[in-house]
Amino acid sequence: MQRRNTLRPHAVSAGLAALVLLAQGAGTAQAEAAGVAPAAANGAAQVAITLTGDNGGACVLSHAEAKAGPVTFTITNKTATAITEIELMSDTRILGEKENLAPGLPPVSFTVTLGGGDYKVYCPGAKVETVAFKVTGAVAAQPTSSVGVLLADGTKGYANYVDTTVDAMVTAIDRLKAAIDAGDLATAQKTYALARPFYERVESDVEGFVLPGFDATDNAGNLDYLIDMRESNLDPAVGWHGLHAIERDLFEAKAITDNTRTLAAELQKNVGLLDKLAPTLEYKPEDLANGAAGLLEEVQSGKISGEEEAFSHIDLVDFAANVEGAQQAFAFLTPGMEKIDPALTKQVQDQFDVVTEMLESYRDPNGLGGYRLYSAELKAADAAKLSKAIQALQEPLSRIAEKVATAG
Amino acid sequence: MTLKHLSDAAAALQISRRGLLFGAAAGTAGAAMLPAAGFAATPETDTIDLSQRHPFYGKGPQAGIMTPPQRYVFFMTFDLTTQDRQALQVLLARWSAAIAQLMKGETIGQVEPDRAEAVGLDTAEALELEPAGLTVTVGLGPNVFSDALGLAAHRPALLRPLVDLPSDALKPDLTGGDLSLQACADDPQVAYHAIRDLARIAKVTGTAATRWTVMGFGRASAGKGQATPRNLMGFKDGTRNIVQPADFDRHVWVQDGPDWQRHGTYQVVRKVQMHIENWDTDRVSDQNAVFGRHKLSGAPLTGTKEFDTPDFAKTATDGSPVIQDTAHIRLAAHENNEGVKILRRGFNYTDGINQFGFLDAGLLFLSYQNDPAHFERLQARLGASDALNEYISHIGSGIFFVPPAPTEGSYIGEAMFA
Structure with a gap:
């Protein structure tokens, strides 16, 4: 992927992303955000992504980590008028994405099987566009992407x-x-x-x-x-x-x-x-x-x-x-x-x-x-x-x- | 994310014609008109503040109806290209989010994406421009409430195609539409950008295609606190327009039906072509007789000041009515139409020079009322008898239901999809 000069800085350190998570998380969600996503009955870890218009557009994950295996991301756009899509990325590869997000529409979700490693959730239009997501456990075999x-x-x-x-x-x-x-x-x-x-x-x-x-x-x-x-x-x-x-x-x-x-x-x-x-x-x-x-x-x-x-x-x-x-x-x-x-x-x-x-x-x-x-x-x-x-x-x-x- | 820079110089820019109006009136009006007193009584706030922002979300009507008319309009209608209910839902939600951004003066998405292969979401021509009082008002045409879309049960009670009206010269490619967008702003580029980017969303979601459009310059109606502007016939337009909130409640807003329709209204749009060259060579006494008003002061022919109430019973020494039977204001007056009033929010437009060599211009007539029959009643009389018909043609037409504003976190028409 070739990067062009952009009008605005977008690379965000993991530290800043975490800060945003803390700032946006409320009550118990705040405590969970630092934790590992729980698994649903089908075995997939559950991560909620909430988009709001707070502070110029926020993209908030319920959990910053999951165990290796299937992970379901469920996205709800509550009030973020500037964010219409999100992507889950590993380095420069898109592993999953949802488009046509807008306030008022029902939540949408996608499930991907992830090996251990560092990922990021990309929310173009958010004040902080990139949020870190970590998966612990066995590293997936080097993808021979079909x-x-x-x-x-x-x-x-x-x-x-x-x-x-x-x-x-x-x-x-x-x-x-x-x-x-x-x-x-x-x-x-x-x-x-x-x-x-x-x-x-x-x-x-x-x-x-x-x-x-x-x-x-x-x-x-x-x-x-x-x-x-x-x-x-x-x-x-x-x-x-x-x-x-x-x-x-x-x-x-x-x-x-x-x-x-x-x-x-x-x-x-x-x-x-x-x-x-x-x-x-x-x-x-x-x-x-x-x-x-x-x-x-x-x-x-x-x-x-x-x-x-x-x-x-x-x-x-x-x-x-x-x-x-x-x-x-x-x-x-x-x-x-x-x-x-x-x-x-x-x-x-x-x-x-x-x-x-x-x-x-x-x-x-x-x-x-x-x-x-x-x-x-x-x-x-x-x-x-x-x-x-x-x-x-x-x-x-x-x-x-x-x-x-x-x-x- | 905003990429706009509020320029101090631009924010301070205030354009006023007050002095100009004053000078013109004082210089030409006779003593009998008491010009100073007449103008002092008019609340004079006809200025442009380009930093003006109107809220999109709210509990009442959509912006762009009661909002004092801005200087420019870009009006566009769309045809649905799908009968997929979810696609329409996505379009209305994405339009709502984008309009909220646009009215704040912000981009609707990335202009120059990080990825070389990506296309920009916002087309960028409004960057560095101020919000300019932008309002974008969304209307839903009769075909939206269909069985195919599963929305027939939600049809507003009075929404239907307009009846054929006398003197209609409607062109099919300037008529109809399933969705309407009325973008008004004090900077034409801001209005254009809004419509352009919203039209892209219609296409990329596979939901709708452009149908017909009019770009209007120069408001031809006044809102609360505004001096009455002039249409391209040179006459003040909208002297007796609706301005008081109580009149909006009585004549404009839908007051009954399901909750999601309350504070909605019916939008009627007409593209009214003017035969400019003929009008310009018509003697002023005839022009005044056609309207029933004096061109310069705007006063009814039975009065001396713009806001004098017309006296439709008054006769000249020969017994003929001072305001002739076919005068525009007589036929349109609420006194002569069982109290019917509609909100007019028109704009002057031009399409350049037409194929016959005439100036191609006129009025983009936009009206809002709580019953389309009110427009039809007035236009049936005007179309049949108005002396003005010699100089105008109604060439385009549309009708739309304008739902109330969504609250934050919702979108226009969401209740229909619940």
Whole structure:
């Protein structure tokens, strides 16, 4: 976990935490706070965490210690308006957590099996955000976290997905070039629409490549610029290359010229380079989550507005491809995420379902790329509906990177 | 946790137009108006204190209704995106906690989390700004009280969609909503931040999506102790508004039904577009006749001072009524509506220039009453006959039940989920 500078100090010594416990504990609870948590009939030690608005937000544990074994934490937010979640952590790993805490809601609990050692309860928003918790007894075996294994497996699976997607793009671009070389406009338009989705599925992972010998700020060596740049963001020093320059010829000028053929040859070369670079990528679990979020940003910034396919108007093809790529990335995290936060996992899955069902209604077997054209009329009528469905997916999805980065 | 710094300079900032009003009145009003006496009788506390905080929790009504109107409003409605009762419960509880933070002038969560992969909970644009008298008022639309949510039995007795009213020109995308948030503050950025961050909570809990919204500048109604402000037609608006606590009890607060509804009220919101260019080129005598008041002083056409009681029976030498039959104040007056009064808490708004090249502006009409039929009664008459209709269109509409404030440790509407 990388720590950034923050606006407020948060590292709290165990001594200060204990002081807070004493200050917040009342009557008999005060005496118990220093003691070992009693076990319930099922054998799990019982620890109550009470959140109050006292002294700028307090996170108070009924007991500072438990014996090794199952421990149940029951959280009640009495009056803490600034605290909405708590986490049980071992070093930088999250072992258990509860979200959506707010005054007035019924208590919630989670149970974890803990070996001997030092833990902490993290209460973001409390005046003192970290409270120490100690477990005595046998030290648990060094965790061979099943969550970590699941997430690592997911990243390998996703790497393969990106690799095969770029492989398929190579083939699709070959077909597009062949149609352009043959001067067959109708076929070129069709193959353009069929070639588009591949890049859109994995764009957030492969857009960072700079060719050897070029500065990072030089668009002449930026593969994403050379493959996918739109007219609105052109660098005059480098000119227009790639798919959208071809789109202009095929759909606006409706003419295949020598320049179109040059563009297609360049594109074939650059996609070939991309295909060599893609297998070198390695992913951390949070990269998948951030990549998925990036693809949804692409939907909101380029497709909803109809700017991505300004000449061909096949924005819904790209839209569906962005969503498919995001859903794939999420799917590779799902086995791990189901263990980390099943409720959030289900929420994100449900919102993906809402979006994909909505996209189904735009399918058109006779349309370019299999979807209706995103005409001005369709955009005026449906853009808000489409963007709201993505918004409802973006917010919960944006919480996943942190979770997979701190798991296992 | 607060990240705000109360700036001495900002806290000391007091903006007053008292001198300005005085000067304008003294310079233009005739001797017959006795301007000095007239203004001295008006309690003049029309100042901004940006350090002002209003409590969220309490035993009475929610803040933002009886609260003297602030300078700005950000009003937003939401559609429920789930029929999961627990999700709504979580949303109302999280909104309540966040509103309590916001009204104190504090963040709703971390701005820059320790973990690089985390997203901030508070979007930060109100950091270093003062509470600015922020109030956020939560309303529950008719669809909240459904069988699917298991809340049908809790429906407030008089909550239902508004009836169709004469002259309604409602646009579907400016009408309806299952939840409403009215954020008022003396700093527009504070109001905007509140709504923005509450909308994020609606999305992240998977509960609701934004529906329609209006940002209002300039209050167009007065509360207790405030001078009467002007709407964009240039007329004083709300001269005869409800200000006395006894009138709130009689006309605004729900007094019966289950405990959790007492001190609740019904919120009616209307987006009223004004045809500004036509109005501006209308002769002043016609403008005065449309309202039944003098533009400058606010006095009824039958009087000389703003708070003179209109004399609806008074006739001119030719026998015609001085306040014409279709005058706005005649049709709306409680004397002519069996004593019906509603609390108006409107704000002026603008949406820029519309597609036809007109200034796109008007009044975000917000009213509170203990029976929506009271609004309907008044608007049915106004919509049918008001001379003002030539210059306005009701283009948006909504109705919501506003429960009372929660006590500390509770949340808005908690009793429904018990």
